[in-house]
Amino acid sequence: MPRITPTGVTRMSEARKTYVRPLDLKHGCVDMAHGAGGRAMAQLISDLFARHLGNAYLAQGDDGAVLPASGAGRLVMATDAHVVSPLFFPGGDIGCLAVHGTINDVAVMGARPLYLAAAFILEEGLPLADLDRIVRSMATAARTAGVPVVTGDTKVVERGKADGVFITTTGVGVLADGVSWSGSNARPGDAILLSGTLGDHGMAIMAERESLGFASPIVSDTAALHGLVASMQACGATIRVVRDPTRGGLATTLNEIARQSAVGMLLEEKTLPVKPAVNAACELLGLDPLYVANEGKLVAICAENDAERLLTAMRAHPLAADAAIIGRVFEDPHHFVQMTTAFGGRRMVDWLSGEQLPRIC
Amino acid sequence: MKYIDEFRDGSLAQKIAAGIGREADHGRPYHFMEFCGGHTHAISRYGLADLLPDNVRMIHGPGCPVCVLPIGRVDQAIRLALEQDVTVYTYGDCLRVPASGGLSLLKARARGADIRMVYSCADALALAQQRPDRQVVFFAIGFETTTPPTAVVIRQAAALRLTNFSVLCCHVLTPPAIAGILDSPEVRDGQTVPLDGFIGPAHVSTIIGSRPYEPLAEKYRKPVVIAGFEPLDVLQAIRMLVRQVNEGRAEVENEFSRAVDRDGNRKAQALVAEVFALRDHFEWRGLNVLADSALRIRSRFAEFDAENRFPVDYVAVPDHPACECGDILRGVKQPQACRIFGTVCTPENPVGSCMVSSEGACAAHYTYGRHKDV
Numbered sequence: 001m002p003r004i005t006p007t008g009v010t011r012m013s014e015a016r017k018t019y020v021r022p023l024d025l026k027h028g029c030v031d032m033a034h035g036a037g038g039r040a041m042a043q044l045i046s047d048l049f050a051r052h053l054g055n056a057y058l059a060q061g062d063d064g065a066v067l068p069a070s071g072a073g074r075l076v077m078a079t080d081a082h083v084v085s086p087l088f089f090p091g092g093d094i095g096c097l098a099v100h101g102t103i104n105d106v107a108v109m110g111a112r113p114l115y116l117a118a119a120f121i122l123e124e125g126l127p128l129a130d131l132d133r134i135v136r137s138m139a140t141a142a143r144t145a146g147v148p149v150v151t152g153d154t155k156v157v158e159r160g161k162a163d164g165v166f167i168t169t170t171g172v173g174v175l176a177d178g179v180s181w182s183g184s185n186a187r188p189g190d191a192i193l194l195s196g197t198l199g200d201h202g203m204a205i206m207a208e209r210e211s212l213g214f215a216s217p218i219v220s221d222t223a224a225l226h227g228l229v230a231s232m233q234a235c236g237a238t239i240r241v242v243r244d245p246t247r248g249g250l251a252t253t254l255n256e257i258a259r260q261s262a263v264g265m266l267l268e269e270k271t272l273p274v275k276p277a278v279n280a281a282c283e284l285l286g287l288d289p290l291y292v293a294n295e296g297k298l299v300a301i302c303a304e305n306d307a308e309r310l311l312t313a314m315r316a317h318p319l320a321a322d323a324a325i326i327g328r329v330f331e332d333p334h335h336f337v338q339m340t341t342a343f344g345g346r347r348m349v350d351w352l353s354g355e356q357l358p359r360i361c
Numbered sequence: 362m363k364y365i366d367e368f369r370d371g372s373l374a375q376k377i378a379a380g381i382g383r384e385a386d387h388g389r390p391y392h393f394m395e396f397c398g399g400h401t402h403a404i405s406r407y408g409l410a411d412l413l414p415d416n417v418r419m420i421h422g423p424g425c426p427v428c429v430l431p432i433g434r435v436d437q438a439i440r441l442a443l444e445q446d447v448t449v450y451t452y453g454d455c456l457r458v459p460a461s462g463g464l465s466l467l468k469a470r471a472r473g474a475d476i477r478m479v480y481s482c483a484d485a486l487a488l489a490q491q492r493p494d495r496q497v498v499f500f501a502i503g504f505e506t507t508t509p510p511t512a513v514v515i516r517q518a519a520a521l522r523l524t525n526f527s528v529l530c531c532h533v534l535t536p537p538a539i540a541g542i543l544d545s546p547e548v549r550d551g552q553t554v555p556l557d558g559f560i561g562p563a564h565v566s567t568i569i570g571s572r573p574y575e576p577l578a579e580k581y582r583k584p585v586v587i588a589g590f591e592p593l594d595v596l597q598a599i600r601m602l603v604r605q606v607n608e609g610r611a612e613v614e615n616e617f618s619r620a621v622d623r624d625g626n627r628k629a630q631a632l633v634a635e636v637f638a639l640r641d642h643f644e645w646r647g648l649n650v651l652a653d654s655a656l657r658i659r660s661r662f663a664e665f666d667a668e669n670r671f672p673v674d675y676v677a678v679p680d681h682p683a684c685e686c687g688d689i690l691r692g693v694k695q696p697q698a699c700r701i702f703g704t705v706c707t708p709e710n711p712v713g714s715c716m717v718s719s720e721g722a723c724a725a726h727y728t729y730g731r732h733k734d735v
Contacts, residue, residue, distance in 0.1 A: 021710045027463075029471035039709050279362050285480075286719075336732050342371045343592060345408015347729040353708030 023047045037248025037293075038352030042256070061260060062182050063105040063243065066175060073177060078105035079170040087130065087164050089208045091200075091220030094167055095137035097295060100224045101246070102171040103145055107226035108242040108298060110181040110233065111173035116142060118169045119153040123162040134165060145224040147171070179233070185240035186261035190329040191307035193300045195228065195320035196221070197273045198250055199292030203281045218277050223296030228317045235313035237306035244298050248352040249291040253299060254337045255351045264332020267339040267349060273322045291352045301329060368591030369407075377596040378412035385603050391417045392555045393602050394692055396539060397504075397562035398425030398720025399590045405729035407592040417599065420554065421722035423538060423647055423690040424562060426503040427454045428714045428721045431646045432678040434531050435460035437668075438500045441529065442466075442474035445671045448492070449529075450485035451500035452507075453478045454718045459711055461678050466500075482507075482528075486514045489526040498667045502531045506564045508656065509629040512636040515658065515665050527667040530658050533643065535565050536573045537654035541645070543581045547693045554692045558584040558602040560595065563617035568633075570625025574613045582611040589617040636662055644677055646714055647690030686713035689722050696723040697734050703727060 023043060033040040050058055057065040064078030082098040099116065106113040118138070122131065142149050149169075200221040207218050225244065232239060241261075245253035250272075258265050274282075274289045282289050296319060302310050307325055314323035327339075337349040385391060395401055401421045404410060410419060423429050435458050442449045449466070456467040456478060470476040479485050482499050489497035501511045511528060518526045539559060547553035561574055566587045574585045584605035588598035598616045605612060615621050636659060643655030658666040667673070680686060683701045688694040696702050696715065706712040708724055715721035719728065 021705070021707075029468065031467050031471040033467070033709070043709075276362055283362065283365060334732075334735060338732050341406075341408045342369065343374050343407050343409070343412065344371060345411035346732065347406060347408045348732050350708075350728045350731075353728075 033353075036352060037246070037252050040353070041248075042351075060182065061184070062109060064109040064111070064171075064173075066109065069174075074175045076106050076109045076111035076173045076175050077170065078102055078109070079168065080105055081166065081168040083163065083166050084205065085163055086205070086208055087134065089220055090204050090218065092222040092295075093134055093137050094165060095134035096141035097222050098167040098169045099138050099141035099145065099147070099149075100222050100295060102169040103147055103224045103226055104244045104295075104298070106171040106173040107224075107229040108181070108244050109173070109175065110179040110229070110239070110242065111175040112230070113145070113147045113171050113173040113226050115172050116147055116149045116169050117151045117171075118149050118167060120155070121162050121166040121168075122154065122156045123164050124156060124159040126164050131165065134167075141224065145226065147224075147226075181239060181242050183241055183243065183257045183260035186257055186263050186301045186329045187240065188263060188329055188331040189304045190240060190301045191304050191325050192254070192265060192267070192327040192329065193302065193307065193311060193314065194250065194273065194324055194326045195225075195298045195300070195314055196296075196322040197275045197278065198294060198297070199274060199278045199282060199289035201295040202249070202292035203278045205293075206285065207281055218275070218281060221294060221296035223319055225296065225298050225319065228298065228314065228319045231313055231317050232300065232310060235309055237310035237313070238303040239300055239310065240303070241301040242298055245294050247293050249289070249293060250299060251288075251290040251337065251349045252352045254349070255335075257301065258335045258337050261329075262335060263329050264335060265327055265329055265337045267327035267337070269339050269342045271324045271326045273324055290349060304328075365591065368589070368593045370593065374412065374593055374596055377593065377600060381417060381596070381600050381603055382414045384600065384607065385414050385417055386607060387414075387416060389416065390555070391557050391603060391606060392420055393417070393558050393560060393599060394420045394422045394542070394556055395560040395595070396422035396424040396535065397560075397565070398428065398718065398722075398725075399562060399564070400560055400588070400595055401425070401722055401725050402720045403590050403592055403595050405725040408729075409592055409595060412596070413599065417603065419599075420556070420692040421689070421696075421725070422542065422559075422692065423645070424504065424535065425715070425718050425720040425722075426507070426533070427458050427718045428686070428690060429533060429538070429645045429647065430455075430458060430502055430531060430714060431644045432460055432680065433644065433676050435466065436678060437673045437675060438466060438476075438498075438529055439464055439469045439474065440673050441498050441667060441671055442476050443469055443472070445496070445673065447496040447498050447671070448475040448477065448488075449498050449500055450477050450479045450488065452480075452502065455500060455502060457711060457717045458714050459681075459717070482510050482514045486517060486523075486526060489518075489523060490521070493525055496525050496527075498527050498529055498671075500529045500531070504533055504535050504562070504565050505568045505633075506562075508532045508633050508637065509568060509626075512632045515636050515662050516632070518665050519662060524664075527665045527670045528658060529667040529673075530637070530656060532637065532656040533645065534654050534656070535562065535569070536577060537651050538645065538648060539574075539577055541648045541651045541654065542691060543577070543583065545648075545691055547691060556583065556692070557606050558586070560598045560602070561585050561587040561613075563587055563589045563594070563621055566615075566617070566621040566625060568626050568629050570623050571613050571615050571621060572623050572625070578611050578613050584611045585613045587613070587615045587617050587621055589619070635659075644675075646680065647687035681712050684713035686715045686723070689715050696726040699723070703731065
């Protein structure tokens with residue numbers, strides 16, 4: 001249908017295929033957007049890392065790689081670098097975050113995490129008391145999760161060459177026969193479930209950064225999710241995809257899955273759980289909770305008929321008491337993620353582009 | 362969220378939309394421009410266009426501070442950081458605006474420039490105090506809303522006798538920009554951009570009041586409704602504009618009576634007048650050079666004027682030849698009609714400024730509305 005526009009009647013343009021400008025390997029530099037979890041990072045991974053390092057396991061494109069093992073079952077391996085600033089924040093610190101983050105990457109593949117490795121890059125001048133506090137927090141997190149840190153490495157760099165401490169953790173887990181969760185498995189008709197409130201971690205960090213200076217009750221949700229995953233598996237629902245929506249938030253994670261599975265998605269804004277304090281802080285800074293990082297939440301996609309059963313199983317677990325069915329998968333050659341707004345209008349939920357920056361007025 | 366959710370009530374929105382549907386005369390089209398990018402964002406984010414009858418159309422205006430910033434102004438900030446070795450502080454939205462030579466403030470930072478984001482200009486002043494050995498420039502952009510805080514920090518810097526703090530002042534004014542649009546040939550011919558009224562930004566009017574729009578409404582015979590940024594505010598303003606058009610009125614009305622009055626914030630106005638004076642002319646992206654449309658720092662505070670302290674004269678730079686931001690900012694074109702929209706120009710690699718800020722018309726359509734182009 002032609003539509004009346006300010007320039008008169010024009011035909012409806014087609015949604016154009018996104019042209020992706022190639023990485024400028026000659027003159028380009030890494031900028032912050034390459035680490036923000038959005039499209040720029042996806043491009044850096046596909047056009048640089050995967051291009052050089054590519055193999056069948058890397059090509060799975062999920063949070064962890066499924067590997068063959070000599071005995072029964074298969075292995076899952078995942079790794080995650082942690083560079084959070086500030087090192088200590090309400091609800092956690094870089095130590096427990098490094099343990100939880102990698103356990104979750106293994107768990108969302110459907111595997112049982114077994115062991116962790118940890119590499120530390122320490123900046124000259126880091127108070128030992130801080131390091132002690134961080135490592136003690138790691139130990140508590142690993143013990144609580146039942147996943148020990150079994151090997152590690154330490155490097156120290158000159159002052160100014162790092163930001164206090166960076167921790168990289170690698171996890172290994174085992175995958176039971178018949179479990180095959182992947183971002184490429186979503187099918188039209190499937191239900192999309194979210195385990196709890198959005199944006200708690202990201203807003204806890206932002207509120208803590210000194211330049212904001214507002215007191216807030218927001219606490220990071222950092223948590224190990226393998227227990228929740230186990231109870232989801234036990235309920236017998238046909239689960240196709242599980243992911244933890246960290247950097248780039250739920251919106252970016254869903255766009256990644258939509259692209260991997262070549263499907264579209266439609267969310268219901270009304271069903272998205274967000275804590276009032278997180279909502280208020282986002283409002284103040286002009287941020288959208290859909291794009292804010294989580295460290296203790298997962299999103300699951302399952303067969304339509306199993307959605308209620310899976311929801312019941314999730315809600316029975318303390319880490320997913322606020323779980324909700326938030327949308328559906330449908331067929332869409334454009335792989336758009338869309339949302340019915342609380343107003344009954346419809347809008348796109350796009351990838352995060354660049355870093356989410358606060359608006360100015 | 363108290364005091365916010367009340368203005369995002371979906372069922373009430375449906376009622377107001379139904380009211381617009383009843384009151385709009387089906388025999389004629391209505392074209393209203395939302396001047397401000399904040400309104401563009403609200404319309405896109407909440408899907409408000411879907412609620413309006415087919416004959417009521419919204420045209421996106423130029424009221425997004427980074428969208429109207431010409432390349433030459435961003436170049437000045439980059440030159441300050443790269444050539445004069447100063448630390449440039451600015452608002453987050455500015456960082457990705459395309460500048461000359463494929464640069465932006467963000468890309469200049471990756472090349473070693475000391476450019477940092479602040480949430481408030483007061484933070485920039487505090488950081489200057491902490492680093493007395495370093496020249497610090499605050500790159501100040503924005504409409505009347507962000508101007509009083511800049512005036513405050515310049516006064517504070519003067520009181521503290523700071524010698525390492527200055528401001529690159531790119532503050533612009535709303536009423537002259539609206540007049541600029543109404544004077545453009547595309548609007549004056551009455552065909553290319555049919556305009557039946559404006560939604561004015563409430564936050565600007567908390568400072569300047571609603572009075573400055575009165576001469577515009579009278580001279581050009583266009584109704585103006587000052588509106589808040591919540592979706593119900595926008596819908597209510599559209600309804601008020603439809604009524605004015607139907608009744609043949611061209612008045613300034615205030616939807617945002619919870620914070621705006623006719624006179625605005627006199628204290629803020631006095632502060633701004635003390636520190637700033639009108640620039641004779643200022644180049645806007647899309648609107649060309651407009652007289653008396655922007656502010657400069659008064660000579661009394663000249664030592665805090667970065668353009669005075671450093672050799673960074675403004676050099677006008679034409680936009681990328683394929684970029685149609687100019688037409689989009691004047692309402693002549695819709696974002697999706699631009700040749701490079703969504704192909705070469707995307708939020709990751711913006712060619713024009715309208716693709717940068719979430720308040721820019723192109724970024725809003727790209728982020729929220731592309732499904733409608735299918």
